[in-house]
Amino acid sequence: MEKNTARGIAGALRGMAIRPDRRNDLARIAFPLSSLSVRRMSSPPRRSPGPRRRDSQRTARVVPEAGHMAPFENAAVANAVILRFL
Numbered sequence: 001m002e003k004n005t006a007r008g009i010a011g012a013l014r015g016m017a018i019r020p021d022r023r024n025d026l027a028r029i030a031f032p033l034s035s036l037s038v039r040r041m042s043s044p045p046r047r048s049p050g051p052r053r054r055d056s057q058r059t060a061r062v063v064p065e066a067g068h069m070a071p072f073e074n075a076a077v078a079n080a081v082i083l084r085f086l
Contacts, residue, residue: 032059032085034085035059036061036063036078037062037063038062038070038073039062039063039064063078
């Protein structure tokens with residue numbers, strides 16, 4: 001993050017702010033899916049909005065002590081969850 005410019009960060013934030021919410025589109029996917037939620041020790045647990053698909057082919061797991069880069073920040077747990085799903 002420290003190597004990013006203010007202009008680059010502002011552009012990324014604008015891009016995320018205008019992207020459409022595609023969670024409802026997930027209901028049309030016909031194969032199993034899994035979502036990872038993360039929980040940092042420094043912030044209270046929050047309920048992840050997650051995919052809007054409620055069926056037996058959807059799994060959700062929480063990776064503690066991780067953020068957006070869970071497979072790097074808590075590799076043991078995140079990778080175990082991914083491998084179990086696969």
